[in-house]
Amino acid sequence: MDSFTQRRRRDLILAAILAVIAACVPVFVKDVYVQNIMVLTLMYAALSQAWNILGGYCGQISLGHALYFGLGAYTTALLFTKFGVLPWFGMLGGGVLSALIALALGYPTFRLRGHYFVIATIVIAEIGLLLFHNWDYAGAALGIDIPVRGDSWAKFQFARSKLPFYYFALVFCCVAWFITWWLEDSRWGYWWRAVKDNPDAAESLGVVVFNSKMGAAAVSAFLTAVGGSFYALFVSYIDPESTMTFQFSLLMALPAVLGGIGTLWGPVLGAVILIPMTELTRSFIGGSGRGVDLILYGAVIVLISLARPDGLIGLFSRRPASKGVPQ
């Protein structure tokens, strides 16, 4: 058994152990505020994992993922409030819709490279934001209030307890992780890394670069939209500002980048550190309205990205990946 297979088996065991621990945490932590942070952390870990598939593994830096997040949230909310469609179908529908839109958008944009591509993704998401802002049927700038109709799994509404949301977020995060784990060793995974490292060389070796990018975009958009649906149900109120802004696209990419871009554990590690930090600074020092939370948050991002360009995950590997210092 080679070391790669061994490592993959270790990753899977570690993930299972962590999932079991995470599942037990709510037994000991009853505080609603802390549970809220845990739900958000898991959600961002999953979203960042989804972003990582396209941005990390395939190397296509998208800063417009808020579009898919918003599409997922809006599809679910609109279908539920206007047609009474159960959120589970809305979630699936939003995911499929986002994946299709990602393919349609990928067709012209994947020909672009570097900054031109990044700016195109930002601009497309921004157009989406402006359109939703002016779409009266979808509540325009006011957004959509999802009415509470009693606790039920079918409607995915729980007014009194955060636990069901927690467990769903945990499952979602595990699924996103597992998909990434599975793809890492699949033909797609190898193609993506080849496309990321050198698209021209990959092309000459028979990798269909364009299709590889499209595949990554579809998977990534689907998962992001599911996250958006979940968010809409979790906060039961959405508007364009809270789901589709540029800041949001950055927030999805940030955990993966700080944790370790293009790695299996990077997004998880990044989210576990970043999200509680954001929430805690916001509620404990942000109340002054003088931006101290922003100062700290910004400083931490600058320092981490300068000190550990490969991401914090590098701290855990036994051998620094880039330097190759002999043991």
Place this chain on the structure above:
Amino acid sequence: MGLLYGLLAVGLALIFGLMDVTNFAHGEFLMLAMYLTFFLFAFWALDPLLSIPIVAAGMFIFGAVIYLLVIRFAMRAEANRGMVQIFATFGLAILMRGLAQFFFTPDYRSIPASMLGGKTISVFGVFLPVPQLVGALISIAAFGGLYFFMKKTDFGRALEATREDAGAVALVGIDKNKVFALGWGLGSALIGLAGGVMAIFFYVYPDVGASFALIAYVTVALGGFGSVFGAFAGGIIVGLVEATTAMILPPSLKSVGIYAVYLLVVFIRPRGLFGSI
């Protein structure tokens, strides 16, 4: 207005386009320049028109210092350099916004009376607001200056050479950090010019930069990275497109036209109108 976007884009064109460094704090640089103009006015009653050179000088120093403190290290990263730059400057942007909120408070401020504010002038029967007109003139001068600077001076050539091959440049005795620090200073000074003009007719508040930054990126990319003339042309196109869209669509959708034109241009010409990289 188009020329103003051009002026805003020219500083970014130098940093983003000519040095190939992603600066997501561009809008916050602008915010700082506008605050500088405002405080010079508030404390010493210095008219924005007169304080523009001071602001530009201040921003020059600020830009060079930021390069030496932050960007230098971000550019040294070997793995995923682009992402490190994006997020180091994004963190910087948040940090600057937080500092602005802390020291300047989130209040909206404006310069109530200046030599130019609110005045209009009639040119061939068309009434034009004077501040915008002065901004346009400064913009044309800045572009001309930068274009001349890049093509005709040793420093301009050194900058371009350093971007292309820092290793080879070091061999002929050019210090990469010195060149880039000066380049950042110069780029920031140009943002200072834009900030000084814009402080006359826009409110100043900590988040002001965010609303202009994206348009500046689009302007530079539309014209094509690595081209000063491209950024200038991009600015004019963006201004015209915005004015046209505002006439057809509701005002809240006016940016959609700009974004759509950008997409259209890069789908046809993947390197912008005049881009070389």
